Amino acid sequence: MDAVIVTGGSSGLGAAVAAAVAQAGGRPFVIDRQPPAAGVEWIACDLADTRAAEAATRDLIARAGGRIDGVVTAAGMDVPGALADVPGEVWDRIVTIDLLATAAVIRAAVPALKESHGAVVTIASTLGVKAVSDATAYCAAKFGVVGFTRALAAELAGQVNVTLVVPGGxxxxxxDDRDERYKPGPDAVLNDPAHVANAIMFALGQPAGCAVRELVIAAEQESSYP
Structure with a gap:
């Protein structure tokens, strides 16, 4: 595994994936609004602009010499709240970044991934398989990522390995920026993003002809799944 594009690679799970790629001897390329770790190649892009996300992806592929081996769509956001209380532009932005930008980046990368018989890893959520109150935008987006990825796996079978990752908290x-009522409680059991990144690396590393279709990764006492 050499060149891997990671959306949202400046923090959280995306940063953990970029670090794991580098540690394995690969070259992470990040798309984000903020700079990633020192030495990581990146392009500043607001993923809510899906055409800009496509252009950034093509630019990074060119920087990588025209060949990439993987794409990990780790960027995501959420602003919890009742549907009537979340401003329309905020609701739309959540769905755009979490779902539409996922499709946009992969769309731009597919030709190069077909040439390398590379891999795609999309990041859903346990709230992509289990709906809860005050999360209509996030659930809509992450349920969408599940359906999108399953359809993409069927479409690219034999050409690109496609894996859906469903992480818990x-x-x-x-x-951090949520109202206190929407933050995990003091007794919440959360996972280390490095553990999820390790699972993503396992999916990326499968040989041509073998695909890990779906992975659910969570802390042992995760309460949101199943």
């Missing part, structure tokens, strides 16, 4: 900044 992790120790990241994902929850």
């Amino acid at each position: 992790m120790h990241t900044k994902f929850f």
